[in-house]
Amino acid sequence: MPAVPCPSCTSEGLPSEWDGSLIARYSHSGPRYTSYPTAPDFSAAFGPAQYLDALTRSNGQARPLSLYVHVPFCRKICFYCGCNKIATKDTRLAAPYLARLDAEMRLVTQHLDTARPVEQLHWGGGTPTFLTLRQMSELIDQLHARFGLSDTPGRDYAIEIDPREADVLTLRHLQTLGFNRLSLGVQDLDPQVQRSVNRIQPRALTEILVDEASRLGFTSLNMDLIVGLPHQTRDSFAATLSQIIELAPARLSIFNYAHLPERFKPQRRIDAADLPDGQEKIAILTTTMQMLSDAGYVHIGLDHFARPDDSLAIAQREGTLHRNFQGYTTHGDCDLIGLGVSAISQVDDCYAQNPAGLADYEAAIDSGRLATQRGIRLTFGDQVRRHVIHRLMCDLALDLDSVSDAFGIDAPDYFAASLARLEQPERDGLVTRQGNRLVVSHLGRLLVRHLAMAFDARLPDSDAHFSRIL
CATH class of the missing domain: 1.10.10.920 (Arc Repressor Mutant, subunit A)
Incomplete structure (x- = not known):
């Protein structure tokens, strides 16, 4: 080490x-600032009609497309999580959700020129690995039928992976579906930290997937870590980071844990007294920057790091890096179509967001209208x-x-x-x-x-x- x-x-x-x-x-x-104006400025006065107008206007610009699909389900709750998710072991929930996603696609593509290339695709959650391999295939087939997916080498097709719910067969299947970039949730490798946030994930689970992704030739692999979790210290996180550096991911996202138990119910299971104080968190961050710099990573900004030969670092050097709701991206010149619960679209000069509640999303789609609940025109x-x-x-x-x-x-x-x-x-x-x-x-x-x-x-x-x- x-x-x-x-x-x-x-x-x-x-x-x-x-x-x-x-x-x-x-x-x-x-x-x-994954958007500006930011989500608190979105208004309920912006609804389906305004989103449809934006879709129509966007056809005249003929920008390429980026698709984001939100899969809200996960099998086990992580106490730190502030994402829009539904913790359940009932896999039967996925089938009706996929049917409504397809219905939403049909509603969108009635107003969208789908001859435009889909340069970027991102599945997030929850965890998309809640879906079975067959359901993943069905979702890709739906996306391809409605939008026409790309097989060009320059595409950026990414999926978020929970290593506890995926194996080498999962990665091989994802490659056949056209994904070329993976994002693995790791957060921390320290056993005490893992126990405190209800996420037991031995290094071996991650390492097996990293090795298989390399063997299969995935273009880029990202790992997510979190700073500020209970029982973290500068030394414990440095030990985690040393192991991650050995695995050599192309990208690292090292997020700051936001303890907001009044907003996110699972966080009430975390004792605030176990969190590192401000000075310790700063020490963790400065140690992290030092170690990643020594290992050859470029600090892209905020909490993102990349190897110099990764497309993010190259785009930054060339002045073509962008930001959208997935963070830093090399495809910011696209119109972004968000599909599913809580998904946000960025189309023409507008942002449009679907409801965060599954019932509200289902009701909108079942009534034959787009689920846009709020948004803004710039x-x-x-x-x-x-x-x-x-x-x-x-x-x-x-x-x-x-x-x-x-x-x-x-x-x-x-x-x-x-x-x-x-x-x-x-x-x-x-x-x-x-x-x-x-x-x-x-x-x-x-x-x-x-x-x-x-x-x-x-x-x-x-x-x-x-x-x-x-």
């Missing part, structure tokens, strides 16, 4: 320690700010002159108040301003959500909707 560095050690741009005042200044809640100002926020988060830099040219505005004047809000972060070393160009520092990559908030004209008075930045 590689040596675990001391948390006080430094790498380029990393502080030896963060004092309490700096943590207090930036350890607040804020959006993740104003010109929204579009400018979305561009700026996403470029800052994807490029880790922002060229205000290019923004001026793209939107026909004087960007430094347009964003004068935003730039003033960045003066303190600049003094703290999170960002530098070089004329009309902003550059995020290595430290600022962890806090880029805070930097993006300076450009957000819609921040609510309360941050109760959002997770903590650190």
Whole structure:
């Protein structure tokens, strides 16, 4: 096992320690900016009719398509989970849900030009591995019949995998269905941490799938880890990370655990006294950055890391990286069609979201109408700010002159108040301003959500909707 560095050690741009005042200044809640405007700004005044109008307008743009399918079921609840899920062992629930997904596809494609290529496909949950292999085949057949899936090498077809519910036969089947990228949920390999969150997952389960994915030639493999779980320490998480580095995934998503038991009932099973405090969490994060940097990973931003030869890192270097509801992506120029419970679509200049409740989704589809429950159409100002926020988060830099040219505005004047809000972060070393160009520092990559908030004209008075930045 590689040596675990001391948390006080430094790498380029990393502080030896963060004092309490700096943590207090930036350890607040804020959006993740997978969209702008963010979901709290979505309105019930935007419904099926407005979504259908957006679908029709999008045909004139003829952008390629990205499809997201939400499978809400999982067999066993993880106490940390804040996803939209239904914990059940009743696999009979899947069949009627798949039938309604197909009905939703028919409703969408009545208004959508399906000659447009499907460059990206993502199945999330819950866990899509709740489905049987036969049901996975049926769902792919439905998607192909309605939209026409791609077999080109440049496609990005990904699925989230629970290693406790998948084996080598699962991966072989997924490859035959056209998936070329996998995302494995790991969270932590420490047995005590696993017991405390009700997710017992020995390393061997993950390692077998990693080896098989490599043998089968999957284009990219991502692993999800979580920082801030009960009983985690800088040393225990460094031990987990050392094992993960040995497995050499192309990408790592290292999420910050948001303890919101008032919103997510399973989290009430977690004793807040067992969670690492702010200083320990910062030590975990700085150790993580140090270890991944030493192992050759590129910090894409926020909680995402990738090998230099992975498509995410390449896209960032080339200035073509984007963000959508799956996080960082290389296919941000697509119209995104979300299918299923709670799924969000990004079409033309609109966002449209389905209901989070299964009963509400079923009722809408059974009545023969789209399930859109809320959404928003972007104003010109929204579009400018979305561009700026996403470029800052994807490029880790922002060229205000290019923004001026793209939107026909004087960007430094347009964003004068935003730039003033960045003066303190600049003094703290999170960002530098070089004329009309902003550059995020290595430290600022962890806090880029805070930097993006300076450009957000819609921040609510309360941050109760959002997770903590650190």
